[in-house]
Amino acid sequence: MSRTRSILATVLAAAITFVAYNSAVKAPELLAPEGCRMSYMWPSYILQTAFDKSWTSYASRYSLWLYREAGWDAPDKLRGVPVLFVPGNAGSSRQARSIASSATHQYFTSKGVRSSTFATHYKPLDVFTAEFNEDLSALHGPTLVAQSRFVSDAVKFILSHYDPGTQIILMGHSMGGIVAMSLLPSPNISAIITMSTPHSLPPARLDRRIEDIFAASWHATAQSKTPVISICGGATDSMIPSESCYLPNIASDAQAYRRTVFTSGMEGVWTGVGHQSMVWCHQVRWHVARAALLTGGSPPVEEIHATFDRWFRIQATxxxxxxxxxxxxxxxxxxxxxxxxxxxxxxxxxxxxxxxxxxxxxxxxxxxxxxxxxxxxxxxxxxxxxxxxxxxxxxxxxxxxxxxxxxxxxxxxxxxxxxxxxxxxxxxxxxxxxxxxxxxxxxxxxxxxxxxxxxxxxxxxxxxxxxxxxxxxxxxxxTSETPILYSTVTIDSRRLVQDVILNRTPTSLFAYRFTSHLAGQCDDSALFPPLLLHEASDSESHFYSLQGGAGVSIHSHSHGPFLPRQAGHERSRLTIISPSTCGVARIQARIDWYASIGQWALRFWGAVATWAIGIVALVCLHSWWVASAIGEVPDFLSSLERIAARYLPLVTVVLCALSLLPLPPQAILGFSGSIEAALFAPLVLLIAFTYVFIVASFTSGLTFLLGLFKRRSLKWCAGPESKASTDTRQAPPAVTLGRIASISVILLLVAFVVPYQVAYVVALVDFIWSCAQLPNTPQRASVERQHVLVLLLVLLPLQAPVLPVWVRTLLTAGWTAPFDGDHNILLIAPSLMLAGFAPSNPRAPLWTRSSLSRLEVAVTTALLGLLVAYPLLFGLRWMFGVYEMANVLASWLVITLHLPLHQWISRNTS
Structure with a gap:
């Protein structure tokens, strides 16, 4: 592929990315417009100063507050049912105010006067709320663990103020629901209500410890009888794929109450709800508060089940x-x-x-x-x-x-x-x-x-x-049931109810556009406009008003990438409800490609980052073999173009073929076994290739500019003799006492102070500086370094998200606050040594294949091959494994280049 073709592919990928971005942004408006009424309250918060280090080791990092409705609640009296609200990723303790305020105004008609709606044995709510200083818990497993331990300590502290045997209700928003679920099984918890929580799949799969937390939560849930309900916002929630909001189907002997409900079908709500809106949407907060009020007082589990079924009801059959x-x-x-x-x-x-x-x-x-x-x-x-x-x-x-x-x-x-x-x-x-x-x-x-x-x-x-x-x-x-698939069908417009079956497996990746043609007296004289009910699963329903001939886009979350299909819903059921005087005479169905592309963008963004790493590894492997054949290492962009022309079409065909096979749900893009699944691989591969092309071009330009800066700096500092000083042919040794000392200091900081991701960025910046070309630098040394530099750069998105977590913790909780995890020096030492032990004079190649033994060449080739295959096959599901595999490769390169083992292997295999 020529440079011109690469540029054209980049333009095409940029156009696709632009369309996908716009579609993703407009997805809530296209698929599930939000109709939330704003909630109002008179908030006041009381800091629980007694919840100090004697109760929890995280007292300096997090805090606990008690909400009180100003003018309605007694500020210093706990008289009700304890409730603990757990905020989610970048959430605030203030998010509890909407539900708490609604509970107060439902229970009281005026200050101290109980509403006749509630019997005397019902009590108001004492809503406590955790403050996590807007920590980014979705990106960092240790932060999620810290929050779980803090909440566990907070539950003990709160219940110490109530009679023995009192139970608490936990409410969790977003990742706060995962924190709440991590406390199960517990006799102290009467019920858990989660809102917009990704129960089935971590939203950012960058950390192995997050996967462990989810797995432990699923196991604990299977062992607990505590009732749990998950409230999902649907396509209006653009922060998480709402199919992950389903409570996982786990075999359990506990026979516990586990239920998922989407707000679009929830009685009295009937609207999609955005991720942030979930905590303040009036219709949702009203139902959550009412259910909590009726659940308080530790009633029998059966009563809690009946309460949840009543106030989070989709249908009453x-x-x-x-x-x-x-x-x-x-x-x-x-x-x-x-x-x-x-x-x-x-x-x-x-x-x-x-x-x-x-x-x-x-x-x-x-x-x-x-x-x-x-x-x-x-x-x-x-x-x-x-x-x-x-x-x-x-x-x-x-x-x-x-x-x-x-x-x-x-x-x-x-x-x-x-x-x-x-x-x-x-x-x-x-x-x-x-x-x-x-x-x-x-x-x-x-x-x-x-x-x-x-x-x-x-x-x-x-x-x-x-x-x-x-x-x-x-x-x-x-009875009447009309099948439809990419066609126009005629139905009886005089019937009150008409069932239409969409003969396609419902999935979150495709939206369908339905255009209706009305017949009859369709004006204000009709009792109501025709209504379309879409039942995607037992937990998910959507309503659409059909009037004026406007089309509607329907969607489903009963199945999505990496998740099993919800049982009993292999087809989508549509029900047209009309007043008979005005009905639907014809209905047309087709795929809504524009809305569907937005759904792909929301779910497959990570594939671009991980597949790009596989492409870079393939380029490195290709260059490795070309250098052995002709004795010269091709530059990265040239190798990338050869890969695109020779191997990328083959890789595309292989991925498409694999997508047609019934592979495990963790493979490739998490959605295989259908023709539609084969459509995604070429698009993702094209965008990933473009991403690599842009990164490589940027890297080449950056190192060139830094090289110019180096030359001018040397001229200014050393005068006319600087050129002679930079023209020496003898490269200094790679491993020096100074470098060993500096790397040792960095590793000590990683072990006790900073997360290893900070050291990764430091090493990357240092390596970029060392890659800047100086006069008379041999071409081979530069291009070899460029290959490694591009690989380190495309690995950066897997490590960088932890940095804002660490910085935010320092800014909000102070330097002395504990920041657990990410201090494993084995995860950064290979990258530090690979970059830090590289000779300071860039004339020395980073690796020289001719000096390696056959065994070393075979192992290096195998590791590069694995780094090609793993990101393409499993990188989107287990992103953290990509960096771990690259870390193994870096370890091997350090061993073969700088440690005595290299010489021992060479002697024994020659």
Whole structure:
């Protein structure tokens, strides 16, 4: 590949990157617009000064606070249920204020006056909150461990102020949920509520210790019976892939309550929620606070389960019970409705009215579906938070219409509360959403016409206490399910409910664009605009308002890279709900490529960094072999172009072929076994190649400029004789006492003071300076050093993220605060020696293959080959392993170049 082609590939990759970035930024708006209402409070915080070093060794680094609502809560009195809020990555203790304030205003109607909603045995919440000084815990395993130990000590301190046997509720946001889960199993914790927490997959897989923490958390969760619920924000959350928010499916004998719920389907919320918005979104904080209030007081575990099911509900199908009743239908205002007819009651009929749905003989042998939509009413106890007085019962009754009839409540196959949408308004409405007091009850059940006829039963819809603002729509019709895939299908616009099946496996990597064509009287005269319900899994649902012919983009998180598929959802189910006077006549489906590219960017950014390391290692391996053949090392950019022309197409084909195989979920991009998976490898490889090309070009230019600076510095300092002094042919020895002393000092600092990543940056800067070309520098020495320098530079993104963690700790907690971990000198000594023992005169090559034995050449080649293969096959899932493998390579190079073992091996293998 010529230099011109490299530049063209760079331009193409830059264009793809620009489109992907813009799509990722706009993803929340495209897929799940946020409709959160702002929350308001009157916060005050009380520092727990008694929580000092006698309680925790992290008292100088972190702190504990008690939230109090100004003017409502007594500042110095603990009278309620203890709750501890744990902030996440770069989070603050102040994030607890929204939930704490909501709990106070729900429990009290005024200062000290308990609301009649809560029985006397319920208590208010005492919300404590941890302050981690906005530590970046997602990037650093030891920081996560430190926070876990601090929270464990804080739980003991908090419970020491309450009666023995009192349990605490833990709430965790983002990585704070991982910290909370790390405390399990514990008899002191009554429940855990996590929000936007990546339970199944670390968001930044740069640290092996984070992987260990997650694995330990999964194991502890399997052994604990403490109820845990995970609240996820969906595509609106651009900080983490929301498929990782699912609680992992772990085999356990504990039979504990483990549930995941997405806010887009959560009753009374019905909106995607951003990562930061999760702690202040009014609809979410209201439900979290209500659940915590009803969970307090250490009730039986079953009551906690019921509370969580009620206040984090998606649908109520499994929460209904049937009752038998005797009806005298002869004394009621009874009307008959035929199959296929839509019953419309607006307002509903007066009290003691009933409607019968009989199955005609022509319908025998078919399955029928009864559908009910009702606003301002309750069905089987389900209704809006402040429903109207209308009560509806759907009964299966026996005998004739004019006699006493034995009836029983029909058990629904689907019972849920739908959001109320309005004509001319988007859904959800920005900064408003849908209120807790709104909603449409949807009741659906499947009926066998043969069984109904055999038992002599018929359906009765009984309405009590009609309310003027309520309305009811009901129908009994044949079941209908329409498949669709990249096409346009026609459906019956007069049906209340129409099921459409998307014959594609749901995944977070692809979004689908649905365009609807309405028919009928579609204006304010219709009760509501047609509504699209997308059920991605039992935990995830999305609602879209269909009006004006505008398309909607649907998505799913039931499956994603590196994660197993959620059971029972191999296809996406779409349900179109309409008032029958205005319905959807046609619907068109296609892949939304623009929105999908944004999803790829959010999940595969790490592959560019790790695959770039594999490409650089391949270039080094190629140059190594070329030098042995012709006796001259090609410069890095020339080798990169030869690699792109000769080997990169082969690598692309191999990766595409492997992507088609049913590999383990940890391999390649974490999403294999389909044609779509093969599309990603060429794109990622192209962008990674461009990244390497840019880094190599930058490195070449930087070392050239530094070389000019060196020359001028030597001229100014030494005068005319400087040129002669730089023209010496004898290179000083690589290993000197001065260099050994300086490296020893750095290693001592790493062992006791600074993290090894700081030493890595220092060594890299020193190596860049030593690579600056001086006059009469042999070309071979320069290009060999350039290869190593580019490798060290592309490894930098795997190490640099720890630096802001360390600096932030120093700035917020002081120099004396403990900073655990990252003091393993074995992780930095090879890189220090490789760069530090390089001769100060760049004329001496960094490695000379001709002086190595066959065994040394074979081992070096094998290590370089592994550094090529591992990043491409497993680097995205286990990023930390890439640096560890490079560290092994650096160790081997140091051994073969500078230690006596080199001479011993040479003598014994010659």
């Amino acid at each position: 499994n929460m209904t019970s049937t009752k038998e009743v005797t009806l005298d239908l002869g004394k009621m205002d009874l009307q008959s409705v035929t199959v296929g007819e839509v019953l419309r009651l607006h307002p509903p009929a007066t009290e003691n009215s009933a409607f019968t749905f009989k199955v005609p003989a022509s319908a025998r042998g078919t399955l029928l579906e009864f559908t009910l939509l009702a606003s301002g009413a309750t069905v089987l106890g389900l209704g809006a938070l402040t429903p109207g007085p209308t009560e509806i019962r759907i009964l299966s009754c026996t005998t004739a219409d004019t006699q006493q009839s034995q009836c029983i409540d029909l058990k629904p196959t689907s019972l849920r509360l739908l959001p109320s949408t309005r004509w001319g308004h988007t859904f959800p409405v920005a900064k408003e959403g849908a209120g807790e007091s709104e909603g449409i009850v949807s009741f659906r059940t499947i009926i066998s016409a043969n069984e109904m006829a055999k038992e002599g039963r018929h359906l009765v819809l009984k309405v009590d206490s009609g309310f003027p603002r309520s309305w009811i729509l009901a129908s009994l019709a044949a």
